[in-house]
Amino acid sequence: MRIFKRLITMLLAITLLSLTFVACHAKRKMEPFVMPEEFDTSREYEISFWAKNDTNMTQVGIYQKAIKDFEAIYPNVKVKLELYTNYADIYKDVINNVMTGTTPNVCITYPDHIATYMMGDNVVVPLDELLVDQKYGLGGDRIEFDSPALSEMVPEFMEECKIGETYYAIPYMRSTEACYINKTFVEKLGYTVPDVLTWDFIFEVSAAAMEKNEDGTFKVNGQDVLIPFIYKSTDNMMIQMLKQKGIDYSTQNGDILMFNDDTKNVLYTIAESASIKAFNTFARISYPANYLNAGQCIFAIDSTAGATWMGSNAPLLDISEDQLVQFETAVRIAPQYDVESPQMISQGPSICVFNKEDDQEVLASWIFAQFMLTNSVQISYAQTEGYVPVTLKAQNSAEYQDYLSREGENNDFYYDIKLKATKLLLDNTENTFVTPVFNGSMSLRNAAGELVEKVNLYARQGKKVDDAYFDSLFESVIINNKLDQRLGMSSKRDLGALPTTSVVLIAVVGAAWLVIGSCYVVGLIKEKKKK
Amino acid sequence: MKKIVILVLAAVLMLGLVACTQPANTNDPDAELNKKSEGVMTYAEYMAAAVDAEVVIEAYVQGNQSWWDNKITLYLQDLDGGYFAYEVACSETDAAKLTKGTKVKISGVKGDWKGEIEVMNGTIEILEGTWVAEATDVTAYLGTDELIKHQNKFVTIKDLTIAAITYKNGEPGDDIYVDFTKDGKTYSFCVERYLTGPETDVYKAFATLQVGDVVDIEGFLYWYDAANTHITAVVKK
Structure with a gap:
C-alpha cells in the first residue's frame, strides 16, 4: 500500500x-485604470512611444523634437521612441506584446487595430474620463503646455476614435484618398478632367488609352508599358464604392453584409477594366506614383499623405531621373458614383494609451499623448505630407493658414500637389466616413481588398468572371479572413x-x-x- | 566445365546489356535534385511564363523572412535558378519545418514587382529531399546583363567598397541600406530586417563597418529596379 x-x-x-x-x-488580468487625484511629479517615469513615419526623415525629426520639447516641460518623464515604417508592423508587435503584457505606453495606431488589442482585459485605456478631466483632460488646468480643448478638436475625427460609445483613441493626423491625374494624357485622349471624377469616366478614359501603335507601343505615351488606372489601397476602393452605391458593408455591431449581389455588380465593373489590362493594383505592381511619374499611368489613386511622391516635380522620387516624364498633374477627390453627394474615406493615424499597473504611469502617458495635439506638433507633422491637423486650433492658426496660402511657391515645402491634396480633405471633412469598428473589422477590411485583388487577377488572366465565380470567390474570401463564424456559416475546416x-x-x-x-x-x- | 563457363559468360553479358539499357542519368545526383513532379514547371518554363499566369514550382528553401499571420516569404533555389515566393500561405507549424534546404512545391501566380520576379498568392507543400546551394560568385557579372540571370540565387560578391550605410529610420532596428562601389559603379543593397534582424551577426556587423571598408558579401540576389541583394553575411577584408 x-x-x-x-x-x-x-x-x-x-x-x-x-x-x-x-x-x-x-494572461494576467489587468485592473482597470483609475484616474489619480494628482499627477505625482516627484517620481520618474519612462514611457515607450511606438510611432510610424512614412520613410520620411522629417517626420522622424518631428517626433524627436516633440519628445525633447515634452521632456523639457516634464523633466520627470522620459519618452523612448520606437519607429516603424508601416502600421502593419506596429499592429503585429503590439499583438505579440499584448500576450505577454509588455505593450508600449503610447502607440500610433488605427481604431480597427485597437478593436483587436481590446481582446485582452483592460489592455487599452478608455479615454472618456481622461478627455474631460478638469485637471488633466484636453486643455486641463494642470496641463503644463497649450493643449487644445475638447471643443477645439475636429468633431468628425474625434468620432472616428470611438469604439461603441467609448473613446479609445485620440486622432493624430488625418488624410483621405486623392486621384493624381496625368492631365496632359487625359486631354491628349480628347477628354477634359472634370471637377469631380466619376468611376465611369476613369474606366472609359482608361479603356481609350489602351489603343496601340503598329509597333506595339501605346499611342498615348509611346511606351511599351501603360497601366492607365492604378489603385494603391484596394480595401479602400471597395469600401468607398460600396458606400457611394449605398451597398451594405457591415453593421455597427459587426454583422457582415458585404457579400451580396450588389457587391458582385460593382466587382463586374472592375473585372471589365482588368480584363483589358487597363486597371491594376499596388499589390501586383508596386507604387502608383512610380508609374504616374514615368508617364505609364493616367489615374493614380493613393493617400493624400503620399502627395509628395506624385507628379513631375515631386520632391520625393522613387524612380531615376531618366525615367521621369514631364506632364501636368491634376488632383481630385476619389472617384464618385454621385458627384452631387461625394463620399470619401477618412484615414490616418490615431493615438491610443495602453493600461499599466501603475496609474501614475498611465497618466504620464496620457499627458504625453495630449502633447502630440499641440499646434507645434500638429502643424509641423501635417506639413510633411498631404495630412490635415486634427485640431481646429491648429487648422485655424495664422501659421497654418499662411502655409495653405502659399501653394506652389516652391517644389518642396510648398509643393502645389501636396497643398492641393491637403485642401481636398479640408474642403470635404463633412463628406468623409469611416467603417464601423469592432473586433474583426480589420479582417472584413482585408476581405474587401481581397475581393478586388482576386477579381483583378482572375480577369487579367483572361478568365470568365460570372456569378458562379463570384460565389466561389466569396466563399474563399470569407474563409481566408475567418469571417465564416461571424456570418454564422459552419466551418468545414479540419482543426487538425x-x-x-x-x-x-x-x-x-x-x-x-x-x-x-x-x-x-x-x-x-x-x-x-x-x- | 566449359558449359558452366559459357553459362557464366552469357549471364555476365546479359547483365551488361541490362545495365546498358538503364537511363544514363539514374545515378546523376544533379538530375535527381532537379527532378520535378508532374505538372511542375522547370526554371526555364517558370521564367517564360507570363506575369499573372498561374505557376507551380519545386525548389529548395535557402532562406526565409519571418513568419506572420499564416504567411511566409521564401528565397528558394534549384540547380537552374533562384525563386522568390512572397507571402506564401503557411501555418506556423509548417513554417517551423522550412529549414534551410527543405524541398517544397509552391503553386501561385507569377508577379513582377519592380523587376523582381516572384510567386505571389502561393500555397506550399513540403516534400521529401534537401539541398543547400553553394553561393554563386557573381562579382564578374556586376554591371552586366548577365547579372539578372542569377536573380534570387544565393550569391557572393567580392571586393566591394562601402560607400554609405543608412538605417531606414535613422537608427538601428529597421532595414539597413548599404551602398557599395566597385569599378567606378555604385550598387545599393540591403540588410532586410525580416530576413536578418538586429539580433543577427550580419546586422550587428554593419554597426562596426565604415565607409571605405572593403568587404565580401553573401546574400540573395533580390531585385528592386536593379540588383538589390539582401545581404546575409559580410566579411571585412
Missing part, C-alpha cells in the same frame, strides 16, 4: 505541476490534431485519475478481505 501512496503522491504532484505551468501561460503538449497533459491527468481509481478499488477489496 505504501508504494501506491507514493505513486499517487507523485502523480498528483505531476498533475498539479502541469496545471501550474498551464496557469503560468495564461491536438498539439503534443495538450495530448501529454490530458494523458497525465487521465493516468492520475486512473491510478487514483485503481488504488481506491484495491483499497476497498483489501478492506473487504480484512472484514
